[in-house]
Amino acid sequence: MDELLKAHEAAALLHTSERFIRRLIAERRIEFVKVGRHVRIRESALLAFIVAGTVEPLTTSDVTRKAA
Template identity: 60%
Template sequence: MTMSARLLTVDQVAELLGTTVRFPRRLIEERRITFVKVGRHVRIPEPAVEAYIATHTVQPTERRYGKVA
């Protein structure tokens, strides 16, 4: 993470992921995503969210029809 990385609030991360705020809070609680404590506030670096998305992206598989040889 660079010092110029944008720090996002939990609400912003939830909106970015299309989830409720409960999901990013759970990621933080379970230490499944990098976060920064700023006093009592929690911020998530934007590159950490991008890395989480990249890591959990599932690629489609090629479907084979017919009998398996």
């Protein structure tokens, strides 16, 4: 079972502000769990958010195709 993280714990893992995490939750850009009135983020949901935002680097062939 995944660990449930508080907003400040998720922010610490991403090296960002708690406000950013709360905005992601408010905009429903990240999956979250409501436990009563408390909001928690599953560790796997945080990892999925990171993977979804990952941008692959360009290769040399990508650059030469765009220049042609």
